Amino acid sequence: MRIVVTGGAGYVGGTVAQLLMDHGHEVTIVDNLCHGHRSMLPAKAEFVEADIADRTVLEDLFQAKKIDGVMHFAALIEAGESMKKPEIYFRNNSASTLSLLEAMLATGVNRLVFSSTAAVYGEPEKTPIIETAPLRPTNAYGESKLLVEQMLAWLNRIHGFRYASLRYFNVAGAVEGRGEAHEPESHLIPLVLDVALGRRKSIKIFGSDYPTPDGTCIRDYIHVHDLARAHLLALEALGSRDRLIYNIGNGRGFTVREVVESARRVTGHAIPVDEEPRRPGDPAVLIASSEKIGEELGWKPEYAKLDDIVESAWKWHQQRYQVAG
Missing domain, CATH: 3.40.50.720 (NAD(P)-binding Rossmann-like Domain)
Incomplete structure (x- = not known):
């Protein structure tokens, strides 16, 4: 077509x-x-x-x-x-x-x-x-x-x-030669990886008093x-x-703190955190049920593990800044 x-x-x-x-x-x-x-x-x-x-x-x-x-x-x-x-x-x-x-x-x-x-x-x-x-x-x-x-x-x-x-x-994540890059960047995983790359000093967590297991927002x-x-x-x-x-979606959610911990595991870098007040309009939990598209079109995620998603993004971001440098 x-x-x-x-x-x-x-x-x-x-x-x-x-x-x-x-x-x-x-x-x-x-x-x-x-x-x-x-x-x-x-x-x-x-x-x-x-x-x-x-x-x-x-x-x-x-x-x-x-x-x-x-x-x-x-x-x-x-x-x-x-x-x-x-x-x-x-x-x-x-x-x-x-x-x-x-x-x-x-x-x-x-x-x-x-x-x-x-x-x-x-x-x-x-x-x-x-x-x-x-x-x-x-x-x-x-x-x-x-x-x-x-x-x-x-x-x-x-x-x-x-x-x-x-x-x-x-x-999130990346494929060969293509990853997430916004100007200015506001998405959590690339921001966390920027800290691991030394491009920023710390990652900000907006809200630590949500009704979730560790107080931070959950996202899918x-x-x-x-x-x-x-x-x-x-x-x-x-x-x-x-x-x-x-x-x-992948059917399960991860807190902001879990994303930071995943990035620490994948990159091997300490990633300092600064806690900030909640942002207006941020729901506490967003997790998708993708059962409908699975049943009707046969779709299911191949990358269901957070570490796998973060690892693909990490590889791309390292290559990106090597090329830029």
């Missing part, structure tokens, strides 16, 4: 784009490079530097390339920032996606895999979270993604628009390669089904 990957110059989008090409698909990446990196672009993918809010560019591209489907990753992703500047999240994540959807409808492109988030659930009533759990985001980032899911549901109902919404949790970490495989399975399944909603 001929697939457009929005946000394909990013960590997850670039990994999925490469896997698509490995499976014989033709890929065109659309990215405005506001957070993406040219180094993340797969070597043989066509690249269009553009914003998904530019409907004219998208329509011309979809028609010229006779595009079969879209993988949509382009978004702002920082929950903490969204509680300070919610307006830019609704503009970039919600309104811009509407422009993308309008371009797809106008050109007859009728297959979308949407990168959603577990943040649509907010503070869950129980864990592991299943797909029918109440959708009550506790931050503007989650709300901006939920608005897109609501738009998709209506387009499916009225236009028969085919879509898969994948709600995933903390993505999914390896980026496992997540990419789930996206390909969803894309294929849309050939026979018109609406898919799946959680993607």
Whole structure:
């Protein structure tokens, strides 16, 4: 198939784009490079530097390339920032996606895999979270993604628009030549590894009084390669089904302190910790149930152990800074 990957110059989008090409698909990446990196672009993918809010560019591209489907990753992703500047999240994540959807409808492109988030659930009533759990985001980032899911549901109902919404949790780990790198960095595992590399003095833990075994937040970490495989399975399944909603996770959670301990084991470095107050909008526990996608599409994570995820990230970060140096 001929697939457009929005946000394909990013960590997850670039990994999925490469896997698509490995499976014989033709890929065109659309990215405005506001957070993406040219180094993340797969070597043989066509690249269009553009914003998904530019409907004219998208329509011309979809028609010229006779595009079969879209993988949509382009978004702002920082929950903490969204509680300070919610307006830019609704503009970039919600309104811009509407422009993308309008371009797809106008050109007859009728297959979308949407990168959603577990943040649509907010503070869950129980864990592991299943797909029918109440959708009550506790931050503007989650709300901006939920608005897109609501738009998709209506387009499916009225236009028969085919879509898969994948709600995933903390993505981590690395594949050959590709890992997690944000500027500025805000995700836990790369921040912890920065301490091991001597690039920062300590790791901050935000909140140590949550109702969890050690007082720190619990999150479900999914390896980026496992997540990419789930996206390909969803894309294929849309050939026979018109609406898919799946959680993607490894099915168990790890506290912030457990992640730090894992990094200490993997790297062999002492990693000092600074405790800070809670951040607004952070749920205490987010753990996914991925039973549905396992039963329906046969997906299951290959990287279920935290040390394996951290080790793959550690290898990539060491190579990254050796090259940079």
